[in-house]
Amino acid sequence: MQSHTLLLIAAFAVLAVSQTAAKFQLKTHDDAEKAFEDCREEFYVPDDIYEKYLNYEFPTHRRTNCFVKCFVEKLGLFTESKGFNEKTMINQFTSKSHKDLESVRHGLEKCIDHNEAESDVCTWANRVFSCWLPINRHVVRKVFA
Template sequence: MKSYTLLFIVIAAVAVAQTSAKFQLRTHDDAEKAFEECREEFNVPDDIYEKYLNYEFPAHRRTNCYVKCFVEKLGLFTENKGFNEKAIISQFTAKNTKDLESVRHGLEKCIDHNEAESDVCVWANRVFSCWLPINRHVVRKTFA
């Protein structure tokens, strides 16, 4: 059993390394810049913005498109392709492969390809808001 676990970790590390070649990992500064640019674009009120800074995205008329903007600026989402699962895995496991299981579990549970044909902002927020509670600790640690 241990050899399978080790093999899985090695394969995951190789996959992360390959993805990292295409996807550029984002830093704390990148996240801060995305937060601020999206705030300006969607004119987010101060009290709601403070929650966003803590990776809490409450129901608000600005939240759906703010989240879409944020994940786009981080290179995790595009309108045409949706969420880039490889980029998400790379971004949130590059520093710590111990988080791989949590990140993958969240993706398996939450990723959809907008079969409901929702507005793109609704789609981005629906998936991210499903994935985030499972991985909020990973996101905070990554962008700390």
């Protein structure tokens, strides 16, 4: 009887993990492009600034913080209530090649915070992403190329 209970617990654990993983779908170049376009429309980003965004460069500008928040939310990497999802970030940026795992993890360890500074959500999203991105810009470009 005890082995049946352990088997059931293990089965439920596998089911829970697979359902959590199933909620997130890896994003493609087309998904990133659509997120860029949708966020550009939402925040009225000027052409010269938008061109930099397309190269995954997010200069200081009055639209940048909320644009970045919009972009990472649309990609399923960030939510207002929980911030960045580390497992999702690792999955998104290492699913095709595990050779970038160390870089992605290093960036997350260095940059992820839980908004202890109590910043507005746009500032929080951009602060973390702008810290992580320089370490992993090559990975982001490769994944969304």
